[in-house]
Amino acid sequence: xxxxxxxxxxxxLPRPRGVLARPRAGDRSSGGGLFAxxxxxxxxxxxxxxxxxxxxxxxxxxxxxxxxLVKWTPLLAQGFLFNLLISALAMALGTxxxxxxxxxxxxxxxxxxxxxxxxxxxxxxxxxxxxxxxxMFLLPFEFTVGRVTVPFPDWIKATLGLALPIMANVAEIVRxxxxxxxxxxxxxxxxxxxxxxxxxxxxxxxQCIKRMLPPWMNWYAILTMATTLASIVGVSEVMTIxxxxxxxxxRTDLLxxxxxxxxLWFFLYCYPISVWTRRLEARYAER
Amino acid sequence: MxxxxxxxxxxxxxxxxxxxxxxxxxxxxxxxxxxLTTLRLSAFCLILSVVLGALAAxxxxxxxxxxxxxxxxxxxLFRNTPPLVQLYFFYFALGPLLPKVGGMPLLGSFGWAxxxxxxxxxxxxxxxxxxxxxAVPKAMVEAASSLGFSRxxxxxxxxxxxxxxxxxxxMTNNLVNLVKTTTLAYAIAVPELVYMSAQIWSEQVNVPxxxxxLLLSYVGIVGxxxxxxxxxEARLAVPGFGQ
Numbered sequence: 001x002x003x004x005x006x007x008x009x010x011x012x013l014p015r016p017r018g019v020l021a022r023p024r025a026g027d028r029s030s031g032g033g034l035f036a037x038x039x040x041x042x043x044x045x046x047x048x049x050x051x052x053x054x055x056x057x058x059x060x061x062x063x064x065x066x067x068x069l070v071k072w073t074p075l076l077a078q079g080f081l082f083n084l085l086i087s088a089l090a091m092a093l094g095t096x097x098x099x100x101x102x103x104x105x106x107x108x109x110x111x112x113x114x115x116x117x118x119x120x121x122x123x124x125x126x127x128x129x130x131x132x133x134x135x136m137f138l139l140p141f142e143f144t145v146g147r148v149t150v151p152f153p154d155w156i157k158a159t160l161g162l163a164l165p166i167m168a169n170v171a172e173i174v175r176x177x178x179x180x181x182x183x184x185x186x187x188x189x190x191x192x193x194x195x196x197x198x199x200x201x202x203x204x205x206x207q208c209i210k211r212m213l214p215p216w217m218n219w220y221a222i223l224t225m226a227t228t229l230a231s232i233v234g235v236s237e238v239m240t241i242x243x244x245x246x247x248x249x250x251r252t253d254l255l256x257x258x259x260x261x262x263x264l265w266f267f268l269y270c271y272p273i274s275v276w277t278r279r280l281e282a283r284y285a286e287r
Numbered sequence: 288m289x290x291x292x293x294x295x296x297x298x299x300x301x302x303x304x305x306x307x308x309x310x311x312x313x314x315x316x317x318x319x320x321x322x323l324t325t326l327r328l329s330a331f332c333l334i335l336s337v338v339l340g341a342l343a344a345x346x347x348x349x350x351x352x353x354x355x356x357x358x359x360x361x362x363x364l365f366r367n368t369p370p371l372v373q374l375y376f377f378y379f380a381l382g383p384l385l386p387k388v389g390g391m392p393l394l395g396s397f398g399w400a401x402x403x404x405x406x407x408x409x410x411x412x413x414x415x416x417x418x419x420x421x422a423v424p425k426a427m428v429e430a431a432s433s434l435g436f437s438r439x440x441x442x443x444x445x446x447x448x449x450x451x452x453x454x455x456x457x458m459t460n461n462l463v464n465l466v467k468t469t470t471l472a473y474a475i476a477v478p479e480l481v482y483m484s485a486q487i488w489s490e491q492v493n494v495p496x497x498x499x500x501l502l503l504s505y506v507g508i509v510g511x512x513x514x515x516x517x518x519x520e521a522r523l524a525v526p527g528f529g530q
Contacts, residue, residue, distance in 0.1 A: 126467075130505060137494045137498065138498065228371040232473065252383055256380040266367070
């Protein structure tokens with residue numbers, strides 16, 4: 001029997017609930033169920049098993065894989081911290097620019113609205129890697145302001161490149177949140193003689209913060225994972241360093257342990273964020 | 288065709304804008320090959336991830352706790368680790384372990400890109416389908432069960448068709464993300480759009496032009512996908528379900 005027939009017979013088909021009707025802001029929404037903390041354990045198990053296996057297989061004369069990992073951990077940690085630095089800077093930049101772009105999308109002037117719509121769509125739909133290439137190749141490696149030459153290193157360019165898609169997505173979050181506030185509030189504020197700016201800053205935006213936080217955190221996690229893209233354009237972050245280590249050691253038995261080690265680090269950083277995002281979402285949804 | 292090539296050649300002479308892909312047959316062939324590889328990679332991953340995602344979502348409703356947990360773990364793992372590291376893990380760490388057939392690796396860079404991206408997208412698709420399945424009213428399942436449908440039949444003939452429809456908007460986003468994520472395959476030298484464009488711009492030194500072409504190509508692909516999915520959504524709409 002077809003769905004249509006069952007639907008006609010039973011007539012019990014309600015509209016789909018909000019879970020999926022969410023705006024695109026939730027693109028890569030947070031991870032699996034809360035109880036999946038075991039996954040971390042599973043990844044850890046893969047990592048430990050691969051280390052032990054490699055350790056056992058290693059010839060007695062050579063250093064064990066575990067020792068190698070310990071030896072390289074400080075360098076890897078340095079690289080990972082660099083990733084976190086890039087992610088924090090790109091997020092700050094992207095959020096500031098995105099807030100502006102998002103407000104532009106709420107403008108009363110059609111040209112500003114149109115232009116900001118176009119910008120948002122463009123940067124949301126272009127692949128991150130291509131944007132990164134764009135910024136890397138088309139920005140100069142140094143600026144000359146008057147007589148002073150300011151160097152413009154690769155990693156700052158990469159940060160700018162990563163901030164672009166974040167900007168567009170934050171703009172979308174801002175717009176979505178502002179539009180989710182009932183129109184009646186705007187009207188009420190107006191009848192109390194608030195100006196448009198006052199209404200936005202004192203009434204609408206304070207309520208939006210709460211709605212914007214979960215998707216914003218979600219984007220932060222996505223950005224943190226995307227910082228590894230910087231290795232493709234030559235920034236010395238954790239993936240570049242991993243590549244160099246495997247080259248320097250030239251040991252095939254090191255490959256699985258070291259890559260799962262890096263995966264584990266990212267998982268340990270991003271998974272709590274995604275769990276926290278879920279909790280916030282659930283808590284705000286109740287009210 | 289010749290007119291277009293002629294015009295772009297004239298454009299290069301007149302303004303310095305060098306779009307060799309329109310008049311140099313070698314560059315054009317490379318660019319088209321890259322374009323097709325991107326489409327092929329996307330199509331493979333799309334089909335596999337939808338099938339596996341539906342399977343994973345079904346397994347998440349399993350009565351065996353171990354199965355449920357491992358699916359949840361799989362989803363959490365692939366969603367919370369960088370896709371690029373996953374790709375490197377598969378290609379550089381697991382790749383060498385695979386047996387060679389006649390001196391050739393069993394899976395090339397394209398194959399590993401398909402495997403890695405498929406698993407990533409499966410994790411996203413599973414989550415989307417799960418939400419879609421949860422949105423199917425319990426009464427429907429009970430009604431089907433009272434009509435003598437088996438568990439698998441209920442899933443196949445009642446829950447899944449409805450869940451697919453509910454999931455459509457989220458799947459569109461996922462599909463767009465998939466196409467954008469295929470650019471990562473550049474890192475393991477899959478001859479897709481970015482890789483081919485990079486070869487062209489490093490030989491012809493026309494980085495800005497190729498960048499614009501590249502961005503427009505992706506925006507174009509994404510636009511086509513959005514329209515196609517909207518059409519499909521309208522086509523599959525069930526009266527009384529959704530708006």
